[in-house]
Amino acid sequence: MSLVKWAFLTALLLPAAELAALLLIAALIGWLPAIALFLGTSVVGILLLRHSGRADLHRMRLAFAQDGWRALHLEAPGFATVLGGILLVFPGFITDILGAALLLPAFRRWAAIMLGKAARTRRSDRSVIDLEPGEWHQVPDRKSRRGRKSSGRA
Numbered sequence: 001m002s003l004v005k006w007a008f009l010t011a012l013l014l015p016a017a018e019l020a021a022l023l024l025i026a027a028l029i030g031w032l033p034a035i036a037l038f039l040g041t042s043v044v045g046i047l048l049l050r051h052s053g054r055a056d057l058h059r060m061r062l063a064f065a066q067d068g069w070r071a072l073h074l075e076a077p078g079f080a081t082v083l084g085g086i087l088l089v090f091p092g093f094i095t096d097i098l099g100a101a102l103l104l105p106a107f108r109r110w111a112a113i114m115l116g117k118a119a120r121t122r123r124s125d126r127s128v129i130d131l132e133p134g135e136w137h138q139v140p141d142r143k144s145r146r147g148r149k150s151s152g153r154a
Helices: 003-029 031-071 079-089 093-102 105-123
Strands: none
Touching: 003 031, 003 093, 031 079, 031 093, 079 093, 093 105
16 A cells, blocks of 8 residues: 555544544543643653754754655654654644654664565565666657558548
């Protein structure tokens, strides 16, 4: 499935999953503690982003401007911290769990390995040949109009 389809499905299903998680947590610990936890994780995310500072954000922005999506990987200094902070700021317990997990080095290594395997699997697709503009040229169609038999109409 393409990246666009995954992003579209995530955009549709994540809010529903976050709402279900909120209802489940509220049923388990009560509404007031659930809302306090909900807001508390956002505050922690904001503090984490402020602490990581503009240097990490600037370094990420420069790397992305130079190399695009290839520059963004979990081993880049500060990237996982900033991404974890952003996920903590997003409302919802599922994104909070992912954001908090990105702050753990063991999870970061595991996620980097899994993303690397997924990228290698996608790159090894033999049905697509990715060539640079100088490595190919267009070949004219071999069927010419003069070579066809006429239908007898004038």
